[in-house]
Amino acid sequence: MKKKLAFSLLFIILASSAAGQNWFKGTVDKALDQAKNEGKMVLVDFFSPG
Amino acid sequence: MLVQQFYNNPKFHDFLHSNFILYQATRGVDEGDKVYERFGIRATPTVLVLGSDGSEIDWHVGYGPPPEKFLERLEKTVKGIDTFKLLSEKYAQGPKNVEVIFKLAEKYDDRYDEEKATSLYNEVLALDPDGKKGTTDYRDKEVTYTEYAEFSLARLSLYSRKRDAEPFKAFIRKYPESQILEEAYMYLGSYYRYAGSKEEATQFFEEYTSKYPENPRALNYYVLRIIRDKDNLDRGIELAEKIKDIMRYNPSPSYMKNLAELYTLKEDTDKAKEAYGKDFMEGQVSSLGYDLRDYAEFWVKQKSNLESAEAMMELAVQLKPDSLYVIRSIADMYIQLEKPEKALKIFGPEYIKNQMDDSNTLYSYARFWADQEKNLNSALEAAKKSVELAPAPFKWDALSLVNLKLKRYDEALEAAKKAVETAGDQAARYEKRIKEIEEARAKDKKK
Numbered sequence: 281m282k283k284k285l286a287f288s289l290l291f292i293i294l295a296s297s298a299a300g301q302n303w304f305k306g307t308v309d310k311a312l313d314q315a316k317n318e319g320k321m322v323l324v325d326f327f328s329p330g
Numbered sequence: 331m332l333v334q335q336f337y338n339n340p341k342f343h344d345f346l347h348s349n350f351i352l353y354q355a356t357r358g359v360d361e362g363d364k365v366y367e368r369f370g371i372r373a374t375p376t377v378l379v380l381g382s383d384g385s386e387i388d389w390h391v392g393y394g395p396p397p398e399k400f401l402e403r404l405e406k407t408v409k410g411i412d413t414f415k416l417l418s419e420k421y422a423q424g425p426k427n428v429e430v431i432f433k434l435a436e437k438y439d440d441r442y443d444e445e446k447a448t449s450l451y452n453e454v455l456a457l458d459p460d461g462k463k464g465t466t467d468y469r470d471k472e473v474t475y476t477e478y479a480e481f482s483l484a485r486l487s488l489y490s491r492k493r494d495a496e497p498f499k500a501f502i503r504k505y506p507e508s509q510i511l512e513e514a515y516m517y518l519g520s521y522y523r524y525a526g527s528k529e530e531a532t533q534f535f536e537e538y539t540s541k542y543p544e545n546p547r548a549l550n551y552y553v554l555r556i557i558r559d560k561d562n563l564d565r566g567i568e569l570a571e572k573i574k575d576i577m578r579y580n581p582s583p584s585y586m587k588n589l590a591e592l593y594t595l596k597e598d599t600d601k602a603k604e605a606y607g608k609d610f611m612e613g614q615v616s617s618l619g620y621d622l623r624d625y626a627e628f629w630v631k632q633k634s635n636l637e638s639a640e641a642m643m644e645l646a647v648q649l650k651p652d653s654l655y656v657i658r659s660i661a662d663m664y665i666q667l668e669k670p671e672k673a674l675k676i677f678g679p680e681y682i683k684n685q686m687d688d689s690n691t692l693y694s695y696a697r698f699w700a701d702q703e704k705n706l707n708s709a710l711e712a713a714k715k716s717v718e719l720a721p722a723p724f725k726w727d728a729l730s731l732v733n734l735k736l737k738r739y740d741e742a743l744e745a746a747k748k749a750v751e752t753a754g755d756q757a758a759r760y761e762k763r764i765k766e767i768e769e770a771r772a773k774d775k776k777k
Binding site: 325 | 332337343348350352355356361362365366368369371374377378379380381382384387408
């Protein structure tokens with residue numbers, strides 16, 4: 281029962297992080313280039329899994 | 331949490347996409363680590379906003395719900411309010427502006443740039459030694475820039491390589507009426523629980539706990555020091571028992587663990603088990619089961635956050651499989667979510683076959699499914715058994731209702747009359763069932 285419970289909790293956490301945002305794919309310098317073209321700023325989110 | 335509550339929330343997507351290119355630097359991934367190093371990031375979550383020329387506009391370190399508060403912080407950045415960039419420009423133009431210097435110090439402090447933060451806080455003290463040039467808000471408390479700069483310098487000193495507690499001691503002596511005095515003691519408490527000589531720590535903790543005798547954290551820091559020193563155990567037990575008493579309605583497992591540790595050091599295993607044994611942990615698990623049920627019920631009623639609500643419903647069922655209250659209420663939530671098959675899975679024939687000697691559970695089951703007009707054959711069997719084991723007017727009434735839903739009008743009437751017969755002065759409550767059955771039968775005959 282404990283293993284099943286731990287797995288359920290892990291699934292909930294992972295499932296919740298999997299959805300949602302489209303992050304820029306490439307280097308931060310390329311992101312800056314795109315920001316210049318579009319007249320925007322770059323928001324860098326520093327993320328650490330776990 | 332920031333990712334789940336903010337970035338992944340469609341509510342904030344328009345704001346994000348219209349103002350930013352979103353870039354995520356992930357620790358442990360090659361490109362991500364390079365970005366961490368390039369910008370000298372020391373903590374997560376950190377959000378850094380860059381101009382398209384690569385200059386640093388602003389940053390925000392840390393996150394706490396609600397996400398709307400985080401949006402407010404980013405909106406200020408977009409509007410250029412108190413950003414790092416603006417403060418730096420103002421500082422260059424007016425290097426004696428205490429408010430600007432203080433806010434710039436805070437910016438560097440947030441980013442763990444101790445050297446720059448220390449230098450700027452010291453400038454605040456030099457320019458405003460008497461604390462007359464303005465105040466800041468610290469957790470809803472108004473504190474002068476000067477006082478808060480001294481507090482921050484003491485904190486930076488405490489967490490520096492030198493681990494120097496003297497500045498905080500000086501702060502406590504200088505500001506005995508400070509609004510943030512308790513916070514200062516708390517920082518010193520976190521220091522002395524593991525550092526300083528035993529005599530110095532004991533002297534500090536006796537002062538701290540006499541000043542804040544009902545603060546569990548203060549008492550617990552002292553307990554941790556006693557456990558570390560393995561000395562003065564009776565005093566430790568006295569403090570730990572006091573924490574237990576203060577938190578009796580919601581005991582913290584970590585505090586109870588400390589109490590058990592003290593009793594173990596005193597070689598009193600029975601007392602250790604009493605504090606932190608099987609009964610304690612089973613109580614924690616049981617409470618969690620009820621909390622999960624309450625959480626799910628709240629969100630199902632709101633018709634929102636349903637994915638999370640369902641996940642917690644599943645966990646609650648796993649934790650409290652023997653609780654009729656939890657199982658029945660979660661079955662009801664599944665009905666509200668239009669998932670009757672899930673309700674049947676946890677509170678259906680498989681469930682009730684293990685409860686056939688419990689009259690009240692059988693009644694509750696029968697009544698639930700009669701109200702849902704589903705699973706009626708199983709409900710009928712349960713209702714009959716319930717009455718057989720321990721007859722009572724409300725159980726006869728449940729049997730009557732199930733029969734009514736099955737259009738077994740003779741049987742329904744018979745049971746309804748038994749309910750009335752056995753109800754004594756409550757008979758009027760059950761009489762309307764008889765009328766209901768007769769009306770239903772008449773209506774059926776007309777068809």
